[in-house]
Amino acid sequence: MGPSQSRKERRAKKKRNKRIEKEFAQDNEVLNKEIKILVLGTGDSGKSTFVKQMQILYKEGFNESEKELYRNAIRENIKNHVKELLRIANRLGLTLQKTNLYNSEEFMRLLKEKTTEEITEKIKNCVIKLWNDQALKTAFKKRSQFQLPDTANYxxxxTEAIFRSDYEPNEVDILGCRIPTTGxxxxxxxxxxxxxxxxxxGGQRSERRKWIHQFDDVHLFIYVCAISEYDQQLFEDDSVNRMLESLKLFKKTANNEHxxxxxxxxxxNKMDLFTEKILEVDLRVCFMEYDGGKDLENATQFIKNKxxxxxxxxxxxxxxxxxxxxxxxxxKFVFESIQSSVSQKLMEKSGKL
Structure with missing residues (x-):
């Protein structure tokens, strides 16, 4: 056994260890820092879908209780889609096939009944028959004039698979499921x-007052705009264009004191739908000053500049x-780009770059 350390040497070693620990902690302060990102946007913009993707990409997906929640929500989505399609068909003066006039009445009656396996089976049969009616197919094509999600046809x-007792929603189903964010x-x-x-x-107007409580300690905010909805109206107010509402909300948020x-x-968001729609519907339905025609690049650049x-x-x-x-x-590609930009900014502030 070697000679024991002197008290002075022990104090020096302890002091040196503390210094090293402090330096290590300082070096890792940025590395272990919590980064808060706020995801904002109007209702139906796709922001909650983006957050679901974070759970798929960086968590372990969805557990059994969450899948059960989405299973029930998807079935409710389907019922609501048919209700809205019947309303649209009526508004447009579209006539159901004679056999489906009964199915329509039966469907609306069944919705008021207490949910049982027998009622669920009857609802499923009505939905399948009604969705195969040409009147509802035509109504779906007019969906931009009404409040019907783009995923309704999916x-x-x-329907047959979704209403089976052993149905378990996959990731595509969960991403397409509509559950308005509250709180x-x-x-x-x-x-x-x-x-x-x-x-x-939440992106609905009634939810936005809660945003202010989340402004503290935000490193970056993500604003989601449904670019394809330039010819659609708000769910909360069908006299207001969705794109104009989104632009107004972004301006208010971006220039907020916080x-x-x-x-x-x-x-x-929804560039896939925008790419198809712009070939048919001129952007002038939203912005009268736009003069770029039904051109994807012109329209995209115009909205971006706005x-x-x-x-x-x-x-x-x-x-x-x-x-x-x-x-x-x-x-995944987009978020990797965002997190890279945020990380670099933090490293620059810490003097690491």
């Missing part, structure tokens, strides 16, 4: 030495991305 085409929802996960907190708040120096990522010009701050970075929130690989 679920209606799967505040968040997920937290580790990625590249950071703790990421993604906060989703956010004016925060970086922002704008996700122009959003960029509405931000008054010269101190923020605005990252623009074109997305399809139901496409997992697309969302």
């Amino acid at each position: 679920f209606l085409n799967k 505040i929802k968040q997920i937290t996960f580790g990625l590249n030495d950071y703790i990421w907190k993604i906060v989703d708040v 956010f004016k120096e925060k970086d922002c990522a704008i996700l122009f 959003f960029l010009k509405s931000s008054k701050s010269k101190k923020r970075e605005i990252y623009c991305h074109y997305t399809c929130a139901t496409d997992t690989e697309n969302v």
Whole structure:
């Protein structure tokens, strides 16, 4: 056994260890930092779908209780889709086949009944027959004039499977399921030495007053705009254009006292639908000053410039991305770009770069 350390040497060693620990803690302060990202946007923009993708990509997907929740919600979605399609058909003066006049009445009656296996089976049969009626197919094509989700046909085409007792929703089903966000929802996960907190708040007008309580300690906010909805009206107010509402809300948020120096990522979502629609519906239905014709590049650039010009701050970075929130690989690519930008900014502030 070697000679024991002197008291002085022990104190020096202890002091040196403390210094090393302090330096280590300082070096890891940024690496272990929690990064808070707020996901904002109007109702039906796709922001909650984006957050679901975070759970698929960086968590372990959805557990059994969550799948059960979505199973029930998807069935309710289907019922609501048929109700809305029947309303649209009536508004447009479309006539159901004679046999489906009874099915329509039976369907509406069954919705008022207490849910049982027998009632569920009868509802399923009515839905299948009604969805095969040409009047409802025509009504679906007119959906942009009414309040019908773009995913309605996807679920209606799967009615037989969805109403089976052993049905378990897959990721595509869950991503397409419509459950309006109420209150505040968040997920937290580790990625590249950071703790990421993604906060989703309701986009309906009645929910926006809750946003202010989430403004503190935000590193970046993601604003989701459904770029394809330039010819559609709000669910809450059918006299207001969805695109104009989204632009107005972005301007108000971006120039808010709490956010004016925060970086922002704008996700122009539903690009797949926009790419198809712009060939048929001129952007002038929303912006009378637009003169770029039914051209994808012209229309996309025009909308992008509208959003960029509405931000008054010269101190923020605005990252623009074109997305399809139901496409997992697309969302992964976009979020990797966002997290890389945020991480680099934090490293620069810490003097690591």
